[in-house]
Amino acid sequence: MKTHSVMAFVGGGNMAGAIVAGLVRGGHPPAQLWVVEPNVAAREALVARLGVRALAQAEAALTEADLVVWAVKPQVFAAAAAPVAVHTKAALHVSVMAGVRCAALTAATGSARVVRAMPNTPALVGQGMTGLYAPPAVRADDRDRAEALLTTTGLVRWVANEGLMDAVTAISGSGPAYAFYLMEAMIQAAQELGLDADAARQLTVQTVAGAAALAAQSDESVAALRARVTSPGGTTAAAVAVLDQRGMDAAVREAARAAARRAQELSG
Numbered sequence: 001m002k003t004h005s006v007m008a009f010v011g012g013g014n015m016a017g018a019i020v021a022g023l024v025r026g027g028h029p030p031a032q033l034w035v036v037e038p039n040v041a042a043r044e045a046l047v048a049r050l051g052v053r054a055l056a057q058a059e060a061a062l063t064e065a066d067l068v069v070w071a072v073k074p075q076v077f078a079a080a081a082a083p084v085a086v087h088t089k090a091a092l093h094v095s096v097m098a099g100v101r102c103a104a105l106t107a108a109t110g111s112a113r114v115v116r117a118m119p120n121t122p123a124l125v126g127q128g129m130t131g132l133y134a135p136p137a138v139r140a141d142d143r144d145r146a147e148a149l150l151t152t153t154g155l156v157r158w159v160a161n162e163g164l165m166d167a168v169t170a171i172s173g174s175g176p177a178y179a180f181y182l183m184e185a186m187i188q189a190a191q192e193l194g195l196d197a198d199a200a201r202q203l204t205v206q207t208v209a210g211a212a213a214l215a216a217q218s219d220e221s222v223a224a225l226r227a228r229v230t231s232p233g234g235t236t237a238a239a240v241a242v243l244d245q246r247g248m249d250a251a252v253r254e255a256a257r258a259a260a261r262r263a264q265e266l267s268g
């Protein structure tokens with residue numbers, strides 16, 4: 001029978017909840033999943049929903065954990081790390097915190113076995129996209145474990161150098177907001193064109209989900225898929241002409257560059 005080791009999560013918020021839920025769905029015994037979470041409401045919710053072991057603060061039993069997932073806000077990382085790290089020097093450390101570099105993870109945890117992950121909110125429904133990076137010295141079996149951990153929330157992709165995590169943050173980390181922004185405008189347009197709010201939302205959300213599913217399953221470029229629904233002189237061509245004229249392409253690219261710049265600034 002497969003044995004399961006203890007995994008400890010530091011921070012039991014949205015992202016930790018998504019990963020823990022994925023692990024439990026995948027058959028990891030909840031009793032082997034420990035969550036350090038000072039917030040009593042968050043702790044009780046995790047115990048009730050997923051049956052994990054919740055700790056109000058770090059304790060010596062954490063030495064049993066061979067994998068630690070860091071899922072607190074970056075600004076509380078240093079304070080959260082101090083009491084945990086004394087017990088977990090021998091563990092693999094996986095961080096989902098935005099903008100905390102591997103050097104900072106190693107300095108705070110006392111371990112060179114560190115992996116950075118940048119998930120996104122569709123992880124909450126098992127449709128996430130996570131970028132992963134580990135320094136060259138991190139062993140293949142540690143990389144495999146980090147990959148298996150995040151695969152419970154969706155797809156994963158490794159990047160070759162740490163600087164590219166800023167690009168991942170700008171595209172898949174912040175990207176759901178770009179898609180929601182487009183959907184907000186489509187829903188508003190639908191209502192202006194006479195559809196009720198419910199129909200506007202359904203038509204918009206399913207269209208975006210369907211376009212993404214088609215792109216994911218197709219071997220063609222997304223440009224080719226767009227060309228296929230854009231007959232000359234037709235309705236889509238009329239719409240795309242306005243998007244071109246208003247500079248949608250430039251706006252999206254500039255937005256992503258701004259996000260990447262901000263990610264770089266935040267990680268110091």
Ligand SMILES: NC(=O)c1ccc[n+]([C@@H]2O[C@H](COP(=O)([O-])OP(=O)(O)OC[C@H]3O[C@@H](n4cnc5c(N)ncnc54)[C@H](OP(=O)(O)O)[C@@H]3O)[C@@H](O)[C@H]2O)c1
Pocket residue numbers: 010011012013014015016036037038039042070071072073074076079080081096097098118119120121173
């Ligand atoms: N959500 C996303 O889309 C997303 C995507 C990529 C990366 N991330 C990263 O994931 C991390 C967590 O994000 P989140 O959305 O899950 O945030 P969150 O819901 O606020 O979760 C963080 C949790 O950590 C708790 N906490 C605070 N101090 C702590 C301590 N000293 N020890 C243990 N737990 C402590 C917080 O409790 P209190 O509420 O009482 O402070 C909160 O419940 C962040 O670093 C973020 O950058 C998030």
